[in-house]
Amino acid sequence: MTSPSTYPNQDTPRHLVVMGVSGSGKSTLATALARRLSLPMAEADEFHPPQNIAKMSSQIPLTDEDRWPWLHALRDWMTSHAETGSIITCSALRRSYRDLLRTATGDVLFLHIDVQTPRLQERVAHRSGHFMPPALLDSQLATLEPLAADEPGIRLSNDSTVEQLIDDAVAWLSPSLPS
Numbered sequence: 187m188t189s190p191s192t193y194p195n196q197d198t199p200r201h202l203v204v205m206g207v208s209g210s211g212k213s214t215l216a217t218a219l220a221r222r223l224s225l226p227m228a229e230a231d232e233f234h235p236p237q238n239i240a241k242m243s244s245q246i247p248l249t250d251e252d253r254w255p256w257l258h259a260l261r262d263w264m265t266s267h268a269e270t271g272s273i274i275t276c277s278a279l280r281r282s283y284r285d286l287l288r289t290a291t292g293d294v295l296f297l298h299i300d301v302q303t304p305r306l307q308e309r310v311a312h313r314s315g316h317f318m319p320p321a322l323l324d325s326q327l328a329t330l331e332p333l334a335a336d337e338p339g340i341r342l343s344n345d346s347t348v349e350q351l352i353d354d355a356v357a358w359l360s361p362s363l364p365s
């Protein structure tokens with residue numbers, strides 16, 4: 187995984203994509219980072235068409251065909267925030283999905299929150315009021331292709347507290363943040 191310091195031009199807008207399977211803590215980290223870095227934020231779940239939400243709610247995993255229009259919409263949202271940069275949550279499970287998101291205007295960096303499976307199972311089992319059923323976690327994990335060595339991003343272990351995660355993310359980003 188490449189460091190953001192390989193993008194030394196601080197004038198280039200930077201989009202941060204907080205990625206990972208369901209329940210990994212994307213919304214929690216992205217909300218805190220958006221506040222810390224004063225970046226506009228979007229939640230990928232808000233970009234799903236109703237039929238995708240209905241499918242997942244019925245315990246049917248999304249296919250690539252279900253995901254492409256959704257990923258295009260997210261990519262376009264990032265491009266529309268090219269002047270400021272942005273932060274989004276997005277599962278971004280496959281390399282090909284990330285390749286598409288990387289076509290947004292500006293640099294696109296991925297922060298993958300990696301959580302041990304038993305901890306994930308516990309989290310999704312105990313959360314209420316969310317459309318995503320715990321039964322879909324296995325398919326999320328099976329679909330996940332972790333960041334490859336040539337993909338600009340970082341793997342963050344979410345066995346730590348939210349505060350520690352934020353500090354790790356900010357420390358990793360700091361070479362590229364305006365001083």
Ligand SMILES: Nc1ncnc2c1ncn2[C@@H]1O[C@H](COP(=O)(O)OP(=O)(O)OP(=O)(O)O)[C@@H](O)[C@H]1O
Pocket residue numbers: 206207208209210211212213214215231275309313318344346347348351
């Ligand atoms: N670092 C952490 N330590 C302990 N619990 C956490 C941590 N991060 C998030 N959580 C908890 O895990 C649950 C899932 O978090 P969150 O909603 O942020 O995940 P998510 O990846 O956005 O989920 P989804 O994609 O399914 O919407 C929440 O109950 C949240 O409070």
Ligand SMILES: O=C(O)[C@H](O)[C@@H](O)[C@H](O)[C@H](O)CO
Pocket residue numbers: 207208209230231248253276277278279318326
């Ligand atoms: O790519 C996908 O299968 C979806 O984005 C899912 O990951 C959920 O929308 C999200 O995780 C909410 O729980």
